[in-house]
Amino acid sequence: MTNSATSQKTPLYNDHVKANARMVDFAGWIMPIQYEGLKEEHFYTRNHVGLFDVSHMGEIRVKGTKAVESLQWLTTNDISTLENGQAHYGLLPNHEGGLVDDIFVYCLEKNADYLVCVNASNKDKDFAWMIKNNKGADIIDESSIWGQIAIQGPEALELCDKTFNIKVSEMARNQIKKSTFNNHQIMIATTGYTGEKGCEVFIEAKGTSDLWNALLNNTSPKAKPIGLGARDTLRTEMKFSLYGHEIDDASNPYEATLGWAMKPNAKDFIGKAPMLKAKELGLKRKLIGFKMLERGIPRQGYEIKKETGEKIGLVTSGTHSPTLDEPIGIAYVETAFTTEGSQFFVDIRGKLVKAHVVKTPFVNKT
């Protein structure tokens, strides 16, 4: 165990320890990597309903009459399209056209009040960046105020309807609604990182453990806690980007296949010119999903090569997919090798192992 003295604890730390979770240091937080086992937890989420402690995620509030103007400049997606209670995925670009982070923006009150959910590992950097490039909004770091629980899986909405005062099953995807739970302020968002139905609930930190245990104590449907290990295999099967893997401060969003979160025709934003210029000049590489044609598991950092040994790419994420029971990988490769069926080799500990490009997501979900 590597619980350094400076690591932060979420409001659910004691609950994880009581449940005998294996705890690890992640992005400065002591987090559960697994409870009963990664594979069991992965399948429980795909088949039933899993609970994820995502309290380490950062929450940044952007308010005031300049909120929209500031968010339009700071993010790539078009904030003006968000009505009350709507949310979308977006990117925080830097001036060079790379990415400070990827984010979710929730509209709590149009033109006045927005919530930006950011990665735990980037929160302090994001907050400082937003303050520095602010166009007059009130930007407040509310991360210590909010706990966060993700409820994901085919039985998630049934569990939510039994637990909350509002019918979560009747909310469309990417919506957010305010409510209360045992007198604690909550916000329920129909978003997630697994490809499953469900929601992510922001709750006042002091109420997080109450909600966690109420969800776990429900007998039908029966939820189980899920660790960061399964969270990673679930998102990899969907080819969802993870900052530090698929994207970083040097990533072009078009290469990362995140063009759908870019609205350059609607507005100006930080880094727009270099991003578009790179696209005009022709993208050198693209993020693709691949499977192995020979034995071996791809891992982050392994090089993609031609048979001659010439490097043509880099693996950003790789694992053994529990759902498919075979290795899967995500990689940047030169554009000539990005069409479905294109073959290349993964350098696994000095051995060239054959692989080919496949359709993604690896696992189909509706």
Place this chain on the structure above:
Amino acid sequence: MSFNIPENYLYTKDHEWALIQSNIATIGITEFAKDQLGEVVYVDLPKVGDKLNQNQTFGVVESVKAVSDLYAPISGTVTEINASLLDNPDSLNTSPNTDGWLIKVQIASESEIPGLMKSEDYKKLITQS
């Protein structure tokens, strides 16, 4: 959690075991190592005839989450590998001490044997970690 740590095996701090029978050492990973890894989904082993030096990596075991190197407890020449693990590592998951053995090695230098850990010392090592 309690682990079966056979008394007639010798151990390393890297959680491998060695069963010495005349000049042949059978080598595997301990139940503790297996538990730390989670379910093993992939195994890489050396070839018969490969020469191993003590503490040198001779293969890997991978779970969904992690890649772990295997270190030779003792120097010698590989005489046999458990090839069934390459297609299906289930026996390594269910019986790491027995059916899930990895390789057999013809011992190069018996002088290395006294340096390996006895079962009671290995038991102490894993209860401390």
